[in-house]
Amino acid sequence: MTDWHSAVVFALLILFTVTALELFRFWIARSPARRTAMAAGLVLGLIFFAIAAGGAVSLFFAGKGFLNLAFFLAGAAGFGILCQIVMDFGRRVDMRRALAADL
Numbered sequence: 001m002t003d004w005h006s007a008v009v010f011a012l013l014i015l016f017t018v019t020a021l022e023l024f025r026f027w028i029a030r031s032p033a034r035r036t037a038m039a040a041g042l043v044l045g046l047i048f049f050a051i052a053a054g055g056a057v058s059l060f061f062a063g064k065g066f067l068n069l070a071f072f073l074a075g076a077a078g079f080g081i082l083c084q085i086v087m088d089f090g091r092r093v094d095m096r097r098a099l100a101a102d103l
Contacts, residue, residue, distance in 0.1 A: 006066055006067055009067055009070075010066070010067065010070050013051075013070060013071065013074050014074060017048075017074045017077070017078045020044060020047075020078070021078060021081055021082060021085070024040065024041070024044055024082070024085060025085050027040075028041075028085060028086075028089050034090075037086075037089055038086070041082060041085075041086045041089075044082055045079060045082050045083070045086075048075045048076075048078035048079040048082060049075065049079055050075070051071055051074060051075030051078070052071070052072050052074075052075025052076045052078075052079060053075070054071055054075070055067075055068050055069065055070070055071030055072030055073070055074075055075055056072050058071070059072060
């Protein structure tokens with residue numbers, strides 16, 4: 001692949017990661033049902049895990065490369081940030097439940 005092809009793939013990868021995480025965060029802030037939020041988080045987590053695993057496997061077999069490392073890092077970062085968003089959602093739901101019980 002030429003350099004500009006790699007740059008386009010990298011830009012699309014970063015655009016997907018940021019857009020998916022921000023849309024999920026905006027959607028989860030609207031307080032969907034807990035089961036629906038966890039299912040959507042699981043699907044998005046599997047996508048990020050697959051991106052990271054694909055990057056790691058290609059790093060292992062093909063050696064060092066810009067796109068291999070970019071896929072691994074984008075998948076790992078997306079998975080980590082997604083875990084933080086889901087944990088914050090769980091804490092927020094538990095806090096609301098505790099406040100409702102106090103009232």
